[in-house]
Structure formats: structure tokens, C-alpha cells
Amino acid sequence: MCMSTTEQPAFDDRYDLTVFPAAVDAGGHADPATAAWIQAEAQGFHDPHLAPELVDRLAGHHAVDRKRFTSVLQREPLAGSLGADAPVATFASFDRTLQVGGAEPLPAHLISNVTVRPTHRRRGVLRAMMTESLGWAAAEGYAVAALTVSEATIYRRFGFGPATTVHSVAVTTDARFRLQSAPSGRCELIDSRTLLELGPRLFARFHAVHPGSVDRQSKHWGRIAGTEAEKGGDDPAVRAAAHYDEAGTADGYVSYRFGGWDSKPHTLEVLDLVAATPDAYLGLWDFLASVDLAERVTWEAAPSDDPLRWALADWRVVSTTSLDDWLWLRVLDPVRAFEARGYTEGAEGSLVFSVADPLGFADGVFRMRVAGGRATVERDDAAVAELAVDAPTLGSLYLGGTDARVLAAAGTLRELVPGAAQKAASLLAPVSPVWGISHF
Numbered sequence: 001m002c003m004s005t006t007e008q009p010a011f012d013d014r015y016d017l018t019v020f021p022a023a024v025d026a027g028g029h030a031d032p033a034t035a036a037w038i039q040a041e042a043q044g045f046h047d048p049h050l051a052p053e054l055v056d057r058l059a060g061h062h063a064v065d066r067k068r069f070t071s072v073l074q075r076e077p078l079a080g081s082l083g084a085d086a087p088v089a090t091f092a093s094f095d096r097t098l099q100v101g102g103a104e105p106l107p108a109h110l111i112s113n114v115t116v117r118p119t120h121r122r123r124g125v126l127r128a129m130m131t132e133s134l135g136w137a138a139a140e141g142y143a144v145a146a147l148t149v150s151e152a153t154i155y156r157r158f159g160f161g162p163a164t165t166v167h168s169v170a171v172t173t174d175a176r177f178r179l180q181s182a183p184s185g186r187c188e189l190i191d192s193r194t195l196l197e198l199g200p201r202l203f204a205r206f207h208a209v210h211p212g213s214v215d216r217q218s219k220h221w222g223r224i225a226g227t228e229a230e231k232g233g234d235d236p237a238v239r240a241a242a243h244y245d246e247a248g249t250a251d252g253y254v255s256y257r258f259g260g261w262d263s264k265p266h267t268l269e270v271l272d273l274v275a276a277t278p279d280a281y282l283g284l285w286d287f288l289a290s291v292d293l294a295e296r297v298t299w300e301a302a303p304s305d306d307p308l309r310w311a312l313a314d315w316r317v318v319s320t321t322s323l324d325d326w327l328w329l330r331v332l333d334p335v336r337a338f339e340a341r342g343y344t345e346g347a348e349g350s351l352v353f354s355v356a357d358p359l360g361f362a363d364g365v366f367r368m369r370v371a372g373g374r375a376t377v378e379r380d381d382a383a384v385a386e387l388a389v390d391a392p393t394l395g396s397l398y399l400g401g402t403d404a405r406v407l408a409a410a411g412t413l414r415e416l417v418p419g420a421a422q423k424a425a426s427l428l429a430p431v432s433p434v435w436g437i438s439h440f
């Protein structure tokens with residue numbers, strides 16, 4: 001009979017926690033530790049056993065992304081069970097930039113691929129990997145860590161709060177779909193494979209102007225170009241179109257596939273839609289709506305405050321199927337994080353806020369002075385705070401995508417001086433709407 005998880009020993013010296021770079025050899029083959037990590041991660045997310053060629057391909061992407069892998073290994077596995085070289089847990093982190101509306105995007109410590117084998121869960125394995133990773137990131141000078149989550153109940157305890165949201169939408173594209181005015185430029189079909197080169201270029205333009213955007217992983221481009229499906233091989237169903245501005249320069253693209261003749265109504269599923277300009281965004285929607293033999297378009301990463309609704313003659317053709325948390329942020333260094341972000345030109349004033357952080361990274365009282373689109377921040381534990389938050393709430397507040405007054409109403413932001421939430425909302429207003437479209 002299996003032991004129940006509560007009878008199992010806690011994370012201790014029965015395990016080794018090892019950290020290593022994802023690596024492939026000169027022939028493009030995953031090194032043994034990387035290959036074992038990839039198979040364990042696949043198991044954690046209920047993927048089938050992966051063929052060696054797919055393991056090598058994934059390893060190549062992880063290596064390009066310079067991922068820092070964590071494996072937790074059992075020192076003495078039971079005879080006949082998976083061996084000592086098969087990780088009981090996986091964890092990855094890597095460096096990407098987060099757009100914060102400041103002079104430069106902010107380097108962020110991204111965390112992904114977290115799995116713990118069911119027979120070793122709830123013994124502190126995730127906690128051990130997470131505290132090691134956050135400690136390493138703080139020591140390396142990262143001001144923020146970020147992740148996207150499988151479940152919304154796990155990461156608050158580690159100081160992460162939801163900071164951006166997206167809408168899953170289903171848009172009716174029959175005769176009711178009509179823009180009030182035509183966007184400039186035009187759309188053309190493109191060979192989806194051109195997105196391997198065009199995609200990163202256009203995404204860089206999107207990334208430059210959207211607070212909340214995170215730079216993408218290497219494997220993303222093959223997926224949306226149809227050259228590398230999730231389970232390996234081509235994805236011949238992928239189609240693509242680009243939007244061109246008046247001068248004939250591509251400034252947006254959409255990658256999509258037909259949902260099949262059994263989809264009712266017949267549906268186009270957007271895999272990725274990246275627009276560098278508002279005209280490109282509306283133009284791509286106009287294109288999607290013009291595709292014959294499909295009466296609906298679905299997309300899982302639409303902005304919560306979607307210009308499409310306002311552009312349409314009939315607002316109701318856009319139906320939100322869910323509002324989803326997307327990017328979760330963890331502030332590791334409030335001084336650097338809040339000095340790095342941008343502030344609206346009109347925002348001016350000071351705010352003293354206190355942060356409670358059981359892990360210690362963001363704990364303290366901070367005085368922020370905002371003027372001319374920038375902030376100076378200092379830690380001053382003797383100062384009298386006007387409002388108090390915990391670390392996850394600070395993560396939710398950081399980009400300005402969550403209104404401080406809403407968090408006050410939720411009880412997670414405590415006003416210590418009346419009006420402090422209103423002041424925070426004004427000072428932290430984002431320079432443009434907060435929206436990211438990268439999942440990792």
C-alpha cells in the first residue's frame with residue numbers, strides 16, 4: 001500500500017536540490033540532466049513520454065533561453081521505482097524584460113515549469129525550490145520576479161500577486177460585425193513561416209509600448225508559425241495574415257487556425273495577434289471578421305479594456321468568456337522597481353507605504369516622490385506610512401493595472417491615512433493601458 005502524503009517525511013537531506021543550465025551538446029542533443037528534467041516536467045503536466053528528438057528540440061529552446069534549471073533528486077529511491085537520476089521536481093527560471101513604462105524595460109526573473117511528482121508533493125519541495133530561486137534572483141539584483149500560474153492559490157504565499165489580466169473572447173463575425181470607421185492600411189495573407197522572422201520584430205514594437213508585456217521564449221515562434229507544434233512536428237493548420245500600414249510596411253500579424261467543420265458556429269481560433277499600432281489591431285480584427293465560412297473568432301489573450309468594443313457599431317458582438325489573471329508579479333526590491341517604472345506626466349506628489357513581506361525581500365516602509373514622469377524612492381522605516389500592503393498586493397499594484405481603491409475595497413490595501421488609496425491610484429496610473437500577451 002502506498003504511504004499517504006501526510007505520512008511522508010518533510011523536505012530534508014533525503015533530497016538533493018541541484019541547479020544547472022539547460023544544455024545541449026555540439027550535436028544538438030540534450031545533456032543527460034537536461035533530458036531527465038524535460039521528461040520529468042512533461043510528466044508533471046500530463047504530457048506523454050517525449051521522443052528523444054522532441055527532447056533535444058525542447059532542450060535547444062531552453063538553452064537558447066539560457067534557462068536555469070532546478071532538479072530535485074531522491075538520494076535513495078525505492079528499488080524498482082524511477083531512478084535516482086529522475087527528478088521528483090522541476091523548476092526553471094530565466095531572464096526576460098518586463099515593460100514597466102519607464103526609460104528602459106526592467107529585467108525580470110521569470111519562473112516557469114514548476115512540477116513536483118505526486119508521490120512527493122506537500123513536503124516543502126516547491127517551497128525549497130522557490131526560496132532558493134528568489135534568494136538567487138535578489139542576490140543577482142533583480143527587482144521583480146514573475147510567473148504565470150496553473151492555479152491561483154499557490155503563489156501568493158511566496159509574495160506574488162496578479163498584476164495583469166486578459167479576456168478570453170468569442171467575437172461574432174457575421175453581418176453584425178462592423179467597425180464604425182475603417183482603420184488605415186490593409187491586410188494580406190502571409191506564409192505563416194515568415195513569422196519566424198517577422199514575429200519577433202513586430203512583437204518588439206508591441207513590447208516597447210505596453211506596460212505588463214514580457215519578452216517571449218524561443219519556442220513561441222515555431223508554435224505560432226506552424227513549424228513546431230507543442231508535441232513536435234509541423235502544424236499545417238496554422239494560417240497567418242499581416243497588416244500593412246499606408247506605406248506598405250507590416251505593423252501587425254495574426255496567426256490562427258480553423259476550428260474545424262464540427263465547430264458550431266464555425267470558428268477561427270487566434271493563436272497570436274500582435275499589433276504595433278491601433279490601426280493594425282483593428283485592421284487585423286476586420287480581416288478576421290471578413291473570413292468566409294467562419295462566423296466566430298476566439299482568442300484567449302484579448303485586453304481587458306479592449307478598443308475593439310469601442311470601435312464596433314455593435315458592442316455586443318464581443319462576448320467575454322472569461323476574465324483571467326495573466327502575469328503574477330513579485331517585487332524583490334521596491335526601491336529599484338518603483339524607480340524603474342514610468343509615471344504619467346501629470347502625476348505629482350509623494351506617498352509613504354509600508355510592505356509586510358514574510359520572506360523579507362520587500363519588507364519595510366518606503367517613501368516615493370513622483371514628478372516629471374519619474375519617481376525617487378527610499379526606504380525609511382521610521383516614516384509614518386499612509387497605506388499598508390503585503391507583498392502580493394504590492395505586486396498587484398506595481399504596474400498600475402490594478403486600482404489601489406479597488407484593493408482597498410477588497411481589504412488587501414489598508415488605508416492608514418484617509419484618501420491614501422485615491423492618492424496611490426493617481427500616482428501609480430500607468431502610462432498606457434496595462435496588457436501583456438506572453439505566457440511562459
Ligand SMILES: CC(=O)SCCNC(=O)CCNC(=O)[C@H](O)C(C)(C)COP(=O)(O)OP(=O)(O)OC[C@H]1O[C@@H](n2cnc3c(N)ncnc32)[C@H](O)[C@@H]1OP(=O)(O)O
Pocket residue numbers: 044045111112113114115116117120121122123124125126127128147148149150151153154157
Ligand atoms: C509557475 C508554474 O509553473 S505554474 C505550474 C505549477 N505546477 C502544477 O500545477 C503541476 C501540478 N502540481 C504540482 O506539481 C505540485 O502540487 C505543486 C508544484 C503545485 C506544489 O508542490 P509541493 O511540493 O507540493 O508544494 P509545497 O509542499 O512546497 O507547498 C508549499 C506551500 O504551497 C501550498 N500548496 C502547494 N500546492 C498547492 C495548491 N495546488 N493549491 C494551494 N496551495 C498549495 C502548500 O500547502 C504549502 O503551503 P504552506 O507552506 O504555506 O503551508
